[in-house]
Amino acid sequence: MEDKHKTCPDCGGIMEEGFIFDRTGGALLVQRWLKGKPERGWLQSEAVAGYSAKGRECRMVETFRCGDCGLIKSYAIDETDPPTLLHA
Numbered sequence: 001m002e003d004k005h006k007t008c009p010d011c012g013g014i015m016e017e018g019f020i021f022d023r024t025g026g027a028l029l030v031q032r033w034l035k036g037k038p039e040r041g042w043l044q045s046e047a048v049a050g051y052s053a054k055g056r057e058c059r060m061v062e063t064f065r066c067g068d069c070g071l072i073k074s075y076a077i078d079e080t081d082p083p084t085l086l087h088a
Contacts, residue, residue: 013068
């Protein structure tokens, strides 16, 4: 998102940019958004934690937290490659 100073839609407070870690197999990953419903993948090179990511639209996730009420809002921003077990 271009505007890094967002206003909370719930209380009007100032939203602070941050991120949420995902834990998988002992690794900490930054969240990504993948288009469609989760489908089981069987090839390790095409799957993350047992789910297929190959050929899907994938976007980095940008997250903001309201300093007043704590509301968290996430946005799927720039397109990126889907994660794999070797390149999370």
